[in-house]
Amino acid sequence: MKTKRLGFNAGYTIASGTILASLVYFFASNWGVLERWQKVWPMLLLSAALFGLYAYLKTRTNRRFLSRLSLLCCNIAFGIGLAVIGQTYNSHADNYALFAIWLVAATAFALLIRWQPFYALAYALAHLTYWFYFFPSVGFSDYEEGGITGILAALALLNGIVYALTLARKLVSPLLQFLSYSIMQVIGIVLSVSFFFEQTYWLFNIVVVALLAGTTFLYIRAANQTYLLWNGLLVSAFLVLKYIELMVRFEIGESFFVTGLVFVALFIWGGASWIQYVKSLSPPEQDEPADGQPEADERNEIANKRTRPAPARKMVIRALTVSVIAIGTIIGTITLIGFILVVLDFENPEYVLNGFGLLASISMVVARKLNPVIRYTLLATGLSIGVGAALFQDYMPLLLVYLAVAALAFFLGSVLAERMIWFAAAVVIAELWLGAVLDNHTTALAILTAAMPLVYAAHLLSPDLQLRRALRHCGYYSFLTVFLLLTFAAGHYAYDGLYFATLLACIIWAYRQREIWAFQVGFGFWSLFLLWKYYDTAWKLLHKSWSLALIGLLILALTYWLERRSSGAAGTSSARPRSRSRFQLIWITAIVLAQLLVMSVQIGRSEAILAGGTTVYLELLPRDPRSILQGDYVELSYTISEPPASRMPEELKDGTKISAVLARSPSGVYVFDRLFSEGDEARPGETIINGKWKWNRIEYGIESFFVEEGTGLETERTAKYAEVKIAKNGNAVLVRLLSALND
Structure with a gap:
């Protein structure tokens, strides 16, 4: 139920x-x-x-x-x-005030309801408010390196405060605790990259190392598996960034690749040891019942639940394992190729690469007692180097050898995760071979898409329960994945419609058959299809x-x-x-009444300006970006936005609210005349408009004009003037854009 x-x-x-x-x-x-x-x-x-x-x-x-x-x-x-x-x-498009007002309401709901989605919404809105305050999409935000460093460091500090509040139980939200901790660490890692922050990267390298070491020590004492595993993932990302920095900044020679091999070996060994250590902090995980195996009774099921890792911890274990294998494979492949080409300097290095690929692949299939992370990383590295060398030599029969190795590893595998890795490798190699032989990768993907349901159906013929389960899962996952890739390769709406219908059929089938894993995977692909494929390639x-x-x-x-x-x-x-x-x-x-009041006041205030404001015409220079919530708009820069320096006081600070006096020129266009000061009065033909001094220019709140989708470039090409309504209090509303004053 x-x-x-x-x-x-x-x-x-x-x-x-x-x-x-x-x-x-x-x-x-x-x-x-x-x-x-x-x-x-x-x-x-x-x-x-x-x-x-x-x-x-x-x-x-x-x-x-x-x-x-x-x-x-x-x-x-x-x-x-x-x-x-x-x-x-x-x-303003994407103005921070929009997100700030929304944030106030979301935070109030979160504190009243104490429901995690409200916490997540408020957290996201807080970051959007912060970001658009410093980096508005309309206007200028030219910061020096020190300014950007300060902005990001302050954001990391704010996340650290939220994290501390959740630890102290002043704010009860596991979701906010994880998000704030992760964002704090990720910002620190970004600030430690010397490519972007040449002046302060050394300081943040020290900060990141201290934070990761300190929190790891605390989590070891608390035996917190989830955060220990997550720290392992963060450490992996940090080390890889440092490896890339060294590769780019220093001359790549023999010493680099020799040192790189040592680094890769230590990285793989360290990752495998860390995963093993964290797993040892809790009782061993109970295996899920295989297909056809009777479920445990209620008492045993309760006992099993107590010994199984929590879903979040299991997810992090898998993420860290996959990350160590993937990162180790990538940097290991690059380093080994460089070592063979530069250090060993063989006359025919392609034969050495193929030999290493075959040796590593076959030996890792046989070495079943080796640590799984080390074994999978070496096998993936061998396959990557061997397959790459075969493609480089254009020697397609050798790909079939690697395909046979991957298939053999699949059938000899003992657990589902292992078999899924080998099956994925076999599918990739098969696609490369078919694509090269047929000289058409779309046809290769179509053949594989048609073959995956046969793999799924093959589980009915297997007497081995574990192999049957692997065939079901691999066939289903691979079918949805390869079919999705086919929709991109084919680039035709017929494939998109067929895939969407297939997804719905899979979801309904999984629900009726009570196949929870298939139901969840179907929904995952459905979301991916809509958010990625549909948004970018479908209609208007x-x-x-x-x-x-x-x-x-x-x-x-x-x-x-x-x-x-x-x-x-x-x-x-x-x-x-x-x-x-x-x-x-x-x-x-x-x-809710306050929300409705805020919207009503904004509407009423703008309508009042449109009904009774003074009409002025301003000369402009447009551009054409897109707002994340409001669609296409033209970003406007007015001649009155950059007044002569001789008419502006030198002591003005960014953010200062000012009022400008505009005077009507003989052509009918209003131009900047002077700043409005107390005791000053507008003369006939003049009007006063409110603005804000930012980055050596004045922003009036009318710098964006929203247009119908797809018309921005045309508006940019034709618009020369803006019709603006200005109220008696100086607030302005942009009415329309004109190609000429007599429009």
């Missing part, structure tokens, strides 16, 4: 996310058919409706997740609404919006139907809220 509930919750979450994504796409497309009121009022109504849904679901039993999800969607709709209002009235944003909305509604309807069919009318009975819930509801209602 718990598994079903998780499935239903996943369905509702995916449906909600898809529908909200469709809204973002729709408004980002800036459909020219819609008037101003047709854009802004629906977002107010949507926020109110989602809050009403939250309040209704809060009174129903077994609807806690859906009520929270509705409130989360309400808050996300508020952020979308702020972006839409900014787009409608041409406010408007078409994406309609199709995503339809998909979201279908998933919502299907989930609701399955839930009703499974549980009848469960979850629909009434339940009176407790006193604490009433108190919570009062505060949440106040926050």
Whole structure:
């Protein structure tokens, strides 16, 4: 029943996310058919409706997740609404204030509800606010190296403070604890790279080493496997960056490759030893029952759960293992090739490379008692060098030898993870061989796509339960992966549609067969397909919006139907809220009303300027970027943005709010005349506009003009002037762009 509930919750979450994504796409497309009121009022109504849904679901039993999800969607709709209002009235694109206002509401919800998705949303918004404050997409942000170092170091320090709060239980959120710790360490590693930070990299190298060493010591004392493994991953990334820095900065010769071999050997040995040590801190993991093997009874199942690593720890173990193998393979391959070519200097190095590839591959297949990390890394290195040498020599029969080695390793493997590695290697080698023989990699991918279901079906013929399980998993994973690659190689919408239909069929089949792993993998590929392939290669944003909305509604309807069919009318009975819930509801209602008030005030203020403001025309110089939430816009630079230095005081600091007096020229264009000061009055033909002094120029808040998708370049080519409405208090709203003053 718990598994079903998780499935239903996943369905509702995916449906909600898809529908909200469709809204973002729709408004980002800036459909020219819609008037101003047709854009802004629906977002107010949507926020109110989602809050009403939250309040209704809060009174129903077994609807806690859906009520929270509705409130989360309400808050996300508020952020979308702020972006839409900014787009409608041409406010700053990606301005930090947009994210700051959204952050306040999300943080308030997080503290009241104490639900991890709210914490994650608030954390992301805090970083967006911080980033766009220093690096706005509109305007100039030219920092010296010291300035950028300070900004990133301060961000790392803020994450360190959040991490300390979570450790002290002042803020209870395992998610924020992991994110803040990771971001703090990653920023430190970035700051230690000498390519980017030539002046201070040495200091941050010391800081990173001290942080990693200190936290590792603490986690060893606490026997915290997850963070010990994660530290191992961070150390691996840090060491590889240092290796690359040495390779680039110093002359590559014999001593470098000899030292590199020692480094690679120590890296692989250290990674393998670290993984083994961390695993030894807890009882051994219990193997999952193989296909056809009876499940343990309830008592044994509880005991097994106590000895199995937590899902997060298992994930980090696998990530660290794969990372050590992948990194060791890459730098080991490069170093060995360099050692053979430069140090040994053979007359025919390709034969030596092939010989090493065959020897390492075959010996590692046989050496079954060797540490798995060391064994897999050496085998992957041997295959990489051998296959690369065979391709370089254009000797295709040798690829079949390596294919046979990978296939043999698959059948001799003892655990699922090992067999999946060899199967993946076999698929890659088979694609390279077929692509070279057929001289067409698209056809090679199509053949492999058709072959993978046969691999899956072969598990029915195997009497070995472990081999049967490996064939099922490898066939299914490889089918979805190779088919996805085929959609990219073919570049045709027919393949995209067929793949999407296949994914839906796999998801439905996995759900009906209660194959949880296949269900999760299907959803993973479905998300990848939509976020990567669909966003970048499909139709315009408007078409994406309609199709995503339809998909979201279908998933919502299907989930609701399955839930009703499974549980009848469960979850629909009434339940009176407790006193604490009433108190919570009062505060949440106040926050939602504040959200609606903020949007209404922004709309009202802009409409008032448009209705009663003074019309001025300004000369401009446009550019054409894209906002992350609001779509295509033209970035504007006005002649009044760069006043003559002789008319500006020298003591002005960045961020100072100022008012400029604009005077109407004989051509009708308004130009900068002087700064407004107390006691000054605008003369006939003059108007006052508010701005802010930033980076030796004035920003007026009208530096972005949102356009319909795909029209930015044309606007950039034709627009010469801007029509602006300025209120009596000096606030301005950008109305439209003109190619000439008489338009």
